[in-house]
Amino acid sequence: METTFMTSRDTLLSALHETQSREKGKSWITDGEALQIARRYHIPLAELDGIVSFYKMFAREKRGSHIIRLCDSLSCRVRGSLDLYHHVRRKLGIQAGMTTPDGRFTLEIVNCLGACDKAPNLMIDDSLVSGITIGAIDTLLDAMQEAEL
Numbered sequence: 001m002e003t004t005f006m007t008s009r010d011t012l013l014s015a016l017h018e019t020q021s022r023e024k025g026k027s028w029i030t031d032g033e034a035l036q037i038a039r040r041y042h043i044p045l046a047e048l049d050g051i052v053s054f055y056k057m058f059a060r061e062k063r064g065s066h067i068i069r070l071c072d073s074l075s076c077r078v079r080g081s082l083d084l085y086h087h088v089r090r091k092l093g094i095q096a097g098m099t100t101p102d103g104r105f106t107l108e109i110v111n112c113l114g115a116c117d118k119a120p121n122l123m124i125d126d127s128l129v130s131g132i133t134i135g136a137i138d139t140l141l142d143a144m145q146e147a148e149l
């Protein structure tokens, strides 16, 4: 019985992930997509929203084409994540939880990314970047902005 639940939950999470990233530059689950998934899994939409809100990798509101997730758990904080956050905040002109006006970047503060020994860490979309420095952040963001011009 429990195995069935786990399998169902696992496939639900896969469906959410696949749906959220189906189109290039889209990183959220629309109302219509959420309704379709809720129907497919025979769960109320409110329950689906609860699951989506539990996992920080999912979003129900529009986000930027690129998601920057900056870890602020202990190892990263000790190694300068707060300075990195303030730098990114100034560079992009947004605070945590916000999206740049051009829709390119959303900045999120997250808990441990599981690479504490290489702190400080951040993720840009699905890529983990370890041992990040302010200079490396500038290089990455500048390259991403130039690539999209």
Ligand code: FES
Pocket (backbone or CB within 6 Å): 071, 072, 073, 074, 075, 076, 077, 111, 112, 113, 114, 115, 116, 117, 119, 120, 121
């Ligand atoms: S504390 Fe940042 S990756 Fe673990």
